[in-house]
Amino acid sequence: MILVEELVKHFGAVRAVDGLSFAARPGQVTGFLGPNGAGKTTTLRMLLGLVEPTSGRALIDGRRYADLGNPVERVGAALEATGFHPGRTARDHLRVTCLAAGLPTGRADEALELAGLADAADRRVVGFSLGMRQRLALAAAVLGQPPVLILDEPANGLDPAGIHWLRGFLRHLAGLGCTVLVSSHVLAEVEQTADHVVIVARGKVVRDAPLAELVGEDGGGLLVGTEGPDDAAGLAAALERAGATVRVEGERLRVSGVAAAEVGRAALAAGAVLTELSAGRSGLEKIFLELTMAEFGGTEPAAGDPAVSAEAAS
C-alpha cells in the first residue's frame, strides 16, 4: 500500500508538488497520470526517499522509505533506464544487484525471464536499445519480489509489442497482489492498463477514481456530422423525439442517450445526410485533454484528428 498525504515539494519558487494526497492499493495497477511537469516524478522520488518533502508524508506500507527494513524486498522501483554499467551483461548487472542486496543470485535469471530478456542475458548493456534498458530496469525492480512497485514512465522507449508486453507484465504483478504505481503522461497507456487513476496537474490531484468510473462517464456521447445547419436542425428534432439529448454545434450534433443505430433511423426519417458518426471521447479522455490544453494552450483537436484517433484506438 502506498499512501501520500498532503505532500508538498517546493524547488525555490517552483511548487512542483502542492498538497498531494492519494493511495495506491494492493492487487491494483494505479495509473499516475498528468501532463509534463505535473509533479509525477518528484512525487515518486519522494516516495523513494530520493527527494526530501517540504512537508507532508509519502509512505510505503505505513513507513517512510528510509525506515523500511530491507527496501529491496519491500519496494521495487524503475525511475530512469540509465545508470547501468555499459560493459556488464544484463545477467551480471542483476547478479551484482542481488549480491549487494543480499538476495540469491538465481533471482537474476528469474527476473530476466519475467522481463522478456532471457535471450539477451549474456549481452553487454552497452549494445541495448532504450526499450531493452527499460526491460532491464523492470527486471531489477522485481529482483527482490517486492509487494510494492513504483515505475516512472516505464513505457518510454518501448515499441508497440513492448507496450503490449508491459501491460501483461503489470497486470501479472497486480494479479499476484502487488501494489503497482505507474506514472505516465500518455493517456492510452494508462487507459488500457490501470484499475485506478490518479490525475495530477500543477502538483495537485485533479481526479482520483476507478478507471471504470472515469471511462464510463459520458464525456462526449456520439458526434454526428450533417451537410448543413438545416439538416442539423431537422435531425436534432428527430433525435429529441427519439429520446436523445442533443447539442447542436453548427453542422455537428453531440448526441447522448441513444445508440448509433437510432441516429441512423432518425437521419432517415428527417431526410438528413450524415457526413460523420463517431464516438465522442470518454470522460477520462475529456478530462485529460482539457488539463493538457489548460497547461500548454492550443485548441481542442477535432474528433477526426488523426493524433486523437490514433491515441484513442491504440
Ligand SMILES: Nc1ncnc2c1ncn2[C@@H]1O[C@H](COP(=O)(O)OP(=O)(O)OP(=O)(O)O)[C@@H](O)[C@H]1O
Ligand atoms: N531538482 C529540481 N529543481 C528545480 N525544479 C525542479 C526539479 N525537479 C523538478 N522540478 C520542477 O518541478 C516541476 C514538476 O516536475 P516533475 O519532473 O515532477 O514533473 P512530471 O509530472 O514528472 O513531468 P514529466 O511528465 O515531464 O516527467 C517542473 O516544473 C520541474 O521543472
